Amino acid sequence: xxxxxxxxxxxxxxxxxxxxxxxxxxxxxxxxxxxxxxxxxxxxxxxxxxxxxxxxxxxxxxxxxxxxxxxxxxxxxxxxxxxxxxxxxxxxxxxxxxxxxxxxxxxxxxxxxxxxxxxxxxxxxxxxxxxxxxxxxxxxxxxxxxxxxxxxxxxxxxxxxxxxxxxxxxxxxxxxxxxxxxxxxxxxxxxxxxxxxxxxxxxxxxxxxxxx
Numbered sequence: 668x669x670x671x672x673x674x675x676x677x678x679x680x681x682x683x684x685x686x687x688x689x690x691x692x693x694x695x696x697x698x699x700x701x702x703x704x705x706x707x708x709x710x711x712x713x714x715x716x717x718x719x720x721x722x723x724x725x726x727x728x729x730x731x732x733x734x735x736x737x738x739x740x741x742x743x744x745x746x747x748x749x750x751x752x753x754x755x756x757x758x759x760x761x762x763x764x765x766x767x768x769x770x771x772x773x774x775x776x777x778x779x780x781x782x783x784x785x786x787x788x789x790x791x792x793x794x795x796x797x798x799x800x801x802x803x804x805x806x807x808x809x810x811x812x813x814x815x816x817x818x819x820x821x822x823x824x825x826x827x828x829x830x831x832x833x834x835x836x837x838x839x840x841x842x843x844x845x846x847x848x849x850x851x852x853x854x855x856x857x858x859x860x861x862x863x864x865x866x867x868x869x870x871x872x873x874x875x876x877x878x879x
Contacts (some may be wrong), residue, residue, distance in 0.1 A: 681723060706847040716752075720744065720774070721799045734782035737777040741770035741773065756876045801861070802852075
């Protein structure tokens with residue numbers, strides 16, 4: 668019974684993190700509508716997705732102890748998001764306004780570190796966290812490259828529920844962030860190490876809690 672309860676606890680956590688990552692992704696898909704805040708939102712959502720990815724993937728990876736699990740976890744996030752994005756049909760948006768599987772390469776890097784260091788947890792936290800934090804903002808930019816022109820899409824498919832201050836406007840000349848990818852990668856690389864450590868620690872805490 669305890670083994671069954673322990674496994675259910677792990678799987679429940681995995682589902683919760685993956686679902687929340689999906690919700691963050693849906694929001695991240697919206698940031699290109701708000702062109703005046705596009706780069707600011709891009710950095711924030713890139714970091715948030717990075718942290719959600721690394722804590723869940725590190726947790727799942729150390730739970731199974733099998734390299735490749737992080738990539739599988741990222742695949743779960745991707746499929747969840749694709750299914751959820753189907754709701755865009757009901758909102759009148761084109762279905763090509765969809766996220767690309769940007770988490771998979773970062774998950775592969777995490778698995779590669781775990782495999783190359785012979786399942787060393789500390790190396791996974793340090794090197795894996797840095798690689799995920801630096802890579803995801805870069806791959807996330809693919810979203811901007813592959814979707815339709817943000818302004819054209821925003822005006823062609825207006826969102827009736829948007830408050831006036833979120834109405835799409837022409838982008839301003841000056842931007843606070845000159846390099847949103849670099850800023851997101853720099854901040855993500857630092858924060859992801861902490862979140863990777865938390866993911867590994869959650870594994871230990873869960874076992875202790877279930878064994879108590």
